[in-house]
Amino acid sequence: MSSTAITQWTVLGGRCLRLGRRNVEALIMSIALPVMLMVVFVYLFGGAIRTGTEYVTYVVPGVMLLCVSFGSAMTAVSVANDLQGGIVDRLRSLDVGGAAVLSGHVVASLARNVVSSALVLGVAFALGFRPHADLGQWLAALGILLLTIAAVSWLSACMGLLAGSPESASGYTFGITFLPYASSAFVPIGTMPSWLRGFAGNQPVTPITESLRGLLLDQPVGDAPWRAVAWCVGIMLVAMAGAALLFRGKTRT
Numbered sequence: 001m002s003s004t005a006i007t008q009w010t011v012l013g014g015r016c017l018r019l020g021r022r023n024v025e026a027l028i029m030s031i032a033l034p035v036m037l038m039v040v041f042v043y044l045f046g047g048a049i050r051t052g053t054e055y056v057t058y059v060v061p062g063v064m065l066l067c068v069s070f071g072s073a074m075t076a077v078s079v080a081n082d083l084q085g086g087i088v089d090r091l092r093s094l095d096v097g098g099a100a101v102l103s104g105h106v107v108a109s110l111a112r113n114v115v116s117s118a119l120v121l122g123v124a125f126a127l128g129f130r131p132h133a134d135l136g137q138w139l140a141a142l143g144i145l146l147l148t149i150a151a152v153s154w155l156s157a158c159m160g161l162l163a164g165s166p167e168s169a170s171g172y173t174f175g176i177t178f179l180p181y182a183s184s185a186f187v188p189i190g191t192m193p194s195w196l197r198g199f200a201g202n203q204p205v206t207p208i209t210e211s212l213r214g215l216l217l218d219q220p221v222g223d224a225p226w227r228a229v230a231w232c233v234g235i236m237l238v239a240m241a242g243a244a245l246l247f248r249g250k251t252r253t
Contacts, residue, residue: 011104014104033067033070033116034063034067034116034117034119034120034123035119035123037063037066037067037120038056038059038063038120038123038124038127039123039127041055041059041062041063041186042055042056042059042127045186046059049186049187051187051188054128056124056127056128056129057128057129057130057217058213059185059186060120060121060124060129060212060213060216061185061208061209061212061213061216062180062183062185062186062209063120063124064116064117064120064121064145064212065148065180065185065205065208065209065212066177066180066185067113067116067117067120068113068116068117068148068149068152069152069173069176069177069179069180070177071109071112071113071116071152072109072152072153072155072156072159072173072176072177073156073169073170073173073177074109074112075105075106075108075109075153075156075157075160076156076157076159076160076163076169076170076172076173077160077166077169077170078105078108078160079102079105079156079157079160079161079169080160080161080163080165080166080168080169081166082101082105083160083161084165084166101247102154102157102243102247105153105157105160106150106153106154106157109149109152109153109156110146110149110150110153113149113153114146114149117145131216131217131218132216132217132218133215133216133217133218134218137215137216137218138215138216140211140215140225141211141212141215141216144208144211144212144215144225144228144229144232145212147228147229147232147233147236148208148228148232150232150236151231151232151233151235151236151239152176152235154235154236154239154240154243155176155235155236155239156173156176157239157243158239158242158243158246159172159173160172161243161246161247162246179203179204179205180205180209182196182199182200182203182205183200183203183205183206183209184200184201184205184206184209184210185205185206185209189201189206204228204231204232204235207224207225207227207228207231208228208231208232210222210224210228211224211225211228
């Protein structure tokens with residue numbers, strides 16, 4: 001990668017972060033959402049759900065992924081706003097590539113979601129979460145989480161390009177938000193109806209959740225990390241290719 005491309009990605013990533021910082025409502029929500037979700041799941045639902053362990057211990061990876069999925073809506077809306085506001089045309093006139101424009105949104109999404117995940121962990125610790133991971137397991141969990149955020153961010157950027165307006169962009173990400181619920185993130189798959197178990201066990205959120213949970217709690221993970229990485233890399237490659245095609249179509253003159 002050339003130094004020019006790196007500079008463009010850095011500058012545009014900083015721009016997206018500054019835009020997000022000026023959106024006070026979004027900032028408040030990004031801080032409050034992890035806290036509210038942890039409290040809701042642990043105190044309102046946790047007493048009715050049996051997982052074989054303390055529910056706060058079980059649910060932490062799921063809440064992390066749910067926050068990532070909610071954050072995807074902001075990425076999609078930001079991309080759609082740039083298209084509608086004309087900033088993309090101005091950047092293109094300065095010979096800024098489409099990869100740099102979209103990567104700026106992905107970098108900002110990564111930063112936001114890292115902060116959100118740290119808040120989830122902080123609240124979880126306050127509620128009684130006690131991981132047993134060593135340094136290697138923490139690093140492996142962090143790597144899988146970052147790869148997941150990158151994949152979801154690229155998919156959201158693609159949806160922002162696909163949407164006809166910023167208002168509809170967040171609706172395009174509904175499927176991403178739904179996936180954690182239909183997985184092992186909040187309840188064991190064995191408690192689900194038989195017709196749902198096949199989907200829940202073979203969609204990307206389940207191996208990601210099982211990997212994070214197993215690594216943080218020092219439990220056997222089997223092949224879950226490899227399946228999680230395969231899902232994330234596959235989604236990211238498809239989303240990047242789709243975003244490149246959509247970007248060229250949207251900015252063709």
